[in-house]
Amino acid sequence: MTYPSLPHDHGQNEMKLLERIPADESFITLSDIFSQLGDESRLRIFWILCHCEECVINISSMVNMSSPAVSHHLRQLRAGGLITSRRNGKEVYYKAADTEKTRLLHSMIESLMEIECPEK
Amino acid sequence: MTYPSLPHDHGQNEMKLLERIPADESFITLSDIFSQLGDESRLRIFWILCHCEECVINISSMVNMSSPAVSHHLRQLRAGGLITSRRNGKEVYYKAADTEKTRLLHSMIESLMEIECPEK
DNA sequence: TTAACAGTTAAACAATTATTTAATCGTTGA
DNA sequence: TCAACGATTAAATAATTGTTTAACTGTTAA
Numbered sequence: 001m002t003y004p005s006l007p008h009d010h011g012q013n014e015m016k017l018l019e020r021i022p023a024d025e026s027f028i029t030l031s032d033i034f035s036q037l038g039d040e041s042r043l044r045i046f047w048i049l050c051h052c053e054e055c056v057i058n059i060s061s062m063v064n065m066s067s068p069a070v071s072h073h074l075r076q077l078r079a080g081g082l083i084t085s086r087r088n089g090k091e092v093y094y095k096a097a098d099t100e101k102t103r104l105l106h107s108m109i110e111s112l113m114e115i116e117c118p119e120k
Numbered sequence: 121m122t123y124p125s126l127p128h129d130h131g132q133n134e135m136k137l138l139e140r141i142p143a144d145e146s147f148i149t150l151s152d153i154f155s156q157l158g159d160e161s162r163l164r165i166f167w168i169l170c171h172c173e174e175c176v177i178n179i180s181s182m183v184n185m186s187s188p189a190v191s192h193h194l195r196q197l198r199a200g201g202l203i204t205s206r207r208n209g210k211e212v213y214y215k216a217a218d219t220e221k222t223r224l225l226h227s228m229i230e231s232l233m234e235i236e237c238p239e240k
Numbered sequence: 241t242t243a244a245c246a247g248t249t250a251a252a253c254a255a256t257t258a259t260t261t262a263a264t265c266g267t268t269g270a
Numbered sequence: 271t272c273a274a275c276g277a278t279t280a281a282a283t284a285a286t287t288g289t290t291t292a293a294c295t296g297t298t299a300a
Contacts, residue, residue, distance in 0.1 A: 006178045026237035031160040038155035044147045058126045090276045108228050117146035210246045210297050
């Protein structure tokens with residue numbers, strides 16, 4: 001079996017690696033997840049919602065943002081499956097989704113904080 | 121000691137949580153890291169460089185992009201401390217940085233792929 | 241020393257994305 | 271039912287970001 005070759009052959013079996021490379025779809029899926037957390041405000045909101053369930057007004061107050069701006073971010077986080085919501089009377093409560101994905105992301109965030117932001 | 125209060129009191133000690141919330145700087149640092157991986161092309165390049173050391177031309181060929189575009193992304197990944205480079209003759213080789221941060225990110229990517237992209 | 245090759249940089253453009261303001265929707269209690 | 275409140279949506283703007291093209295830098299070998 002022959003493979004289309006790369007411009008340079010550095011003799012480390014790049015072609016074999018290319019056989020194992022995940023599908024485009026996988027990279028799109030994962031980069032979408034990382035994009036969610038790639039915004040400072042959204043990361044902060046997600047961190048908060050990993051630790052408590054809150055209504056929009058309180059989230060807005062905690063992160064010092066207007067409620068439309070927060071709503072916008074909550075919408076994205078929910079579309080991405082990172083948070084869930086429930087209405088109770090006039091208020092809508094948000095919290096981190098109870099999934100393997102969010103548990104992994106949360107523990108990763110805490111680990112990265114320890115590694116990259118000690119004593120903060 | 122008294123705390124400034126939130127608009128609504130849902131009786132779950134949000135104020136105590138606010139005492140533990142990481143500094144702005146920490147969220148900025150982490151969201152910068154996630155932004156790096158929030159771009160599909162950059163995530164693919166980082167994945168490749170976690171598995172092999174490669175020159176720019178080969179990376180460009182592997183991800184089907186122009187070398188200026190790849191160079192642009194490599195520059196960002198290097199500025200973020202995710203990859204390192206060394207020149208050898210006419211070529212510059214890149215690979216994932218050998219740090220706790222990159223090991224964590226790499227293992228996280230592989231875990232997320234398993235959870236979110238099974239069989240791909 | 242100069243031509244060819246590998247890589248980077250810069251400027252311009254295109255596209256995406258975050259935030260604001262204003263309007264709207266849904267729920268509750270007067 | 272209607273006023274007040276919480277939340278969402280829409281449109282507009284501002285800002286950021288990715289890609290292209292072209293010019294440029296560094297290295298090697300003829």
